[in-house]
Amino acid sequence: MQLHKRDVVDAATTILDEYGISDLTMRRLARELNVTPGALYWHFANKQQLLGAVADRILEPVGEVPGGWRDRIAGLSGTLRDALLSHTDGAELVSASFAAGQSEAMTRIVGHLGAAAADAGVDPAHTDLAARTVVYYVLGFTADEQSRLQWDAAGAELPEGQSALGDDATARFRFGVELLVNGIGVAEHEWVHGTRA
Amino acid sequence: MQLHKRDVVDAATTILDEYGISDLTMRRLARELNVTPGALYWHFANKQQLLGAVADRILEPVGEVPGGWRDRIAGLSGTLRDALLSHTDGAELVSASFAAGQSEAMTRIVGHLGAAAADAGVDPAHTDLAARTVVYYVLGFTADEQSRLQWDAAGAELPEGQSALGDDATARFRFGVELLVNGIGVAEHEWVHGTRA
DNA sequence: ACCTGAACACCGTTCAAGT
DNA sequence: ACCTGAACACCGTTCAAGT
Numbered sequence: 535m536q537l538h539k540r541d542v543v544d545a546a547t548t549i550l551d552e553y554g555i556s557d558l559t560m561r562r563l564a565r566e567l568n569v570t571p572g573a574l575y576w577h578f579a580n581k582q583q584l585l586g587a588v589a590d591r592i593l594e595p596v597g598e599v600p601g602g603w604r605d606r607i608a609g610l611s612g613t614l615r616d617a618l619l620s621h622t623d624g625a626e627l628v629s630a631s632f633a634a635g636q637s638e639a640m641t642r643i644v645g646h647l648g649a650a651a652a653d654a655g656v657d658p659a660h661t662d663l664a665a666r667t668v669v670y671y672v673l674g675f676t677a678d679e680q681s682r683l684q685w686d687a688a689g690a691e692l693p694e695g696q697s698a699l700g701d702d703a704t705a706r707f708r709f710g711v712e713l714l715v716n717g718i719g720v721a722e723h724e725w726v727h728g729t730r731a
Numbered sequence: 732m733q734l735h736k737r738d739v740v741d742a743a744t745t746i747l748d749e750y751g752i753s754d755l756t757m758r759r760l761a762r763e764l765n766v767t768p769g770a771l772y773w774h775f776a777n778k779q780q781l782l783g784a785v786a787d788r789i790l791e792p793v794g795e796v797p798g799g800w801r802d803r804i805a806g807l808s809g810t811l812r813d814a815l816l817s818h819t820d821g822a823e824l825v826s827a828s829f830a831a832g833q834s835e836a837m838t839r840i841v842g843h844l845g846a847a848a849a850d851a852g853v854d855p856a857h858t859d860l861a862a863r864t865v866v867y868y869v870l871g872f873t874a875d876e877q878s879r880l881q882w883d884a885a886g887a888e889l890p891e892g893q894s895a896l897g898d899d900a901t902a903r904f905r906f907g908v909e910l911l912v913n914g915i916g917v918a919e920h921e922w923v924h925g926t927r928a
Numbered sequence: 929a930c931c932t933g934a935a936c937a938c939c940g941t942t943c944a945a946g947t
Numbered sequence: 948a949c950c951t952g953a954a955c956a957c958c959g960t961t962c963a964a965g966t
Binding site for chain 2: 633660667670674677706710713714715718719
Binding site: 756757758768769772777778 | 938939940941942943
């Protein structure tokens with residue numbers, strides 16, 4: 535039977551979840567699909583493009599959220615982190631695809647964050663930068679968190695009894711989001727109180 | 732004559748600057764040093780560790796800066812960006828080494844930023860997070876900037892006359908730093924004005 | 929249109945053996 | 948102590964040729 539883009543992305547996601555990004559190779563993927571490596575190049579121009587499609591699959595559950603600009607930024611950040619944590623090496627893969635400009639979903643998310651920044655009163659020339667700053671934070675924080683998480687999971691299932699102390703990663707994550715939201719919010723305060731030089 | 736760690740890092744930095752990170756392979760590096768690939772493994776445990784040493788070399792010029800906490804964060808961010816832009820794919824290489832926890836220099840820089848955040852009145856439990864948030868931004872922004880810069884340089888030396896319009900990257904970079912500094916500064920305001928819930 | 933076979937030009941890492 | 952030789956187990960990508 536014929537190979538479709540969907541099947542390829544399905545199989546790629548399965549390899550990612552079960553074995554991680556270092557095992558997600560074109561040859562391994564072809565083997566899993568019972569085709570020759572060359573077959574993949576009929577459907578995708580190169581590996582980067584295929585990884586971009588996997589990134590978009592990972593980001594599918596991240597949609598627009600309702601509410602004021604603060605809630606929208608916090609909500610998007612939270613669901614983005616959740617989506618990344620739902621797949622092995624998710625943060626690393628999406629980071630790479632974002633940097634390579636291969637994720638349409640990421641472009642969409644940056645757009646939503648930019649709109650929220652605009653509502654916050656950020657100068658139109660800088661809304662995209664504010665949005666990307668939030669994305670850099672979420673990707674960086676989550677990649678860190680995930681690598682520690684996966685290292686712990688591999689090393690030992692709770693070596694000593696002290697693994698629940700100090701690692702409320704979610705609370706720490708939210709603190710960082712709050713910091714960013716506050717920074718974005720200063721633009722608003724400045725218009726209201728006229729503190730701008 | 733004997734091979735020393737310094738020589739290896741020197742040669743690696745030269746390859747990086749002249750051909751980019753994708754040409755910085757163990758085999759290529761060995762060839763340039765007139766040794767067998769295996770020789771490198773006497774001096775470095777693996778490629779990640781070697782790249783960490785290159786990252787530390789790149790970050791050598793990034794030192795502590797004087798002044799109040801706002802100036803220290805802005806100063807460190809600026810000199811960090813400058814250091815990354817001084818080497819081909821510098822941001823990408825340092826990002827990877829930072830994520831892999833292989834750069835001592837990066838740990839030092841995060842320490843300085845954390846100290847500045849503490850001076851800003853950030854809760855001691857969150858100074859490291861505030862510091863890392865700044866680092867995520869600088870690495871993300873600069874990697875983006877550098878990839879565009881290098882793409883433009885490769886494609887054509889000014890295809891049309893419009894290349895100086897809208898790309899004052901430094902001004903944009905500073906805006907993002909200001910956003911972060913403002914977010915960190917809100918902690919201070921809250922103590923002063925007692926706005927905290 | 930879609931895929932195979934086979935090649936091209938590489939990788940990182942290990943390790944017995946040499947000096 | 949430091950390095951070579953040689954192997955192991957892979958990579959991504961291309962492309963004539965087949966169906």
